[in-house]
Amino acid sequence: MVRFENVGMRYGLGPEILRDVSFTLEPGSFHLLTGPSGAGKTSLLKLIYLAERPSRGAIWMFDREIATTPREELPALRRRIGVVFQDFRLLDHLTVFENVALPRRVMNELESSYRAEVEELLSWVGLGNRLNAKPATLSGGEKQRVAIARAVVAKPELLLADEPTGNVDPDIGGRIMRLFIELNKLGTSVLIATHDQRIMERVPAQRLFRLAEGRLTTANAADAVLAEAKRA
Ligand SMILES: Nc1ncnc2c1ncn2[C@@H]1O[C@H](COP(=O)(O)OP(=O)(O)OP(=O)(O)O)[C@@H](O)[C@H]1O
Ligand SMILES: [Mg+2]
Secondary structure, three states, X not given: OEEEEEEEEEOOOOOEEEEEEEEEEOOOOEEEEEOOOOOOHHHHHHHHOOOOOOOEEEEEXXXXXXXXXXXXXXXXXXXXXXXXXXXXXXXXXXXXXXXHHHHHHHOOOOHXXXXXXXXXXXXXXXXXXXXXXXXXHOOHHHHHHHHHHHHHOOOOOEEEEEOOOOXXXXXXXXXXXXXXXXXXXXXXXXXEEOOOHHHHHOOOHHHEEEEEOOEEEEHHHHHHHHHHHHHO
């Protein structure tokens, strides 16, 4: 579904902030991406979302090698991905309902085919009574929940979520995680960038990617190194 081979990335002429990043996301997989602030988590998600280009290495998305894919074909690949951005990126002139419904409208679906689902999703994240509110009137955590509902509403093949529980209380955070797990059970591959200790505790170690100083390790690899060191 996603494959990175020795990917490096820099912003403009700045230093490389990602170095030799290699990993594979299988269809239906569930992974967390963790690492200190500034480690490059958001940048890595931007590469997957095709919002930035690597300065080195190769990226395959849905079996397409990105560097050789014509630019005009990228939006179609992007539509197969649901994204929760760290800064939400809601459309201010649309209501909560309209923001969440947008991915379905873009797919030319009739409102009658998604209205109930959008309402149900918004109830699930605790916003059933804010359907007609504009984003400007919402709190940070409420905006985050709208962004989450919008990211999952079209049941994307891949879901990327950047600190999706950063602004909500533990109860809502738990509901959001259950939503992601349900979506994963329906076949969506999920990658969540997070510092949230409560989320990390709920996910097996082999599903943890760690970024530090631009390099990616899995908890597995780290364990292997530790085991190696103990043997020596
Ligand atoms: N648009 C940009 N232009 C230049 N440098 C950037 C840009 N965005 C991020 N960076 C730099 O790239 C590095 C990685 O940033 P990134 O946002 O990917 O980190 P992060 O792991 O998501 O951090 P956080 O946990 O704080 O969200 C940082 O050193 C940051 O200053
Ligand atoms: Mg970030």
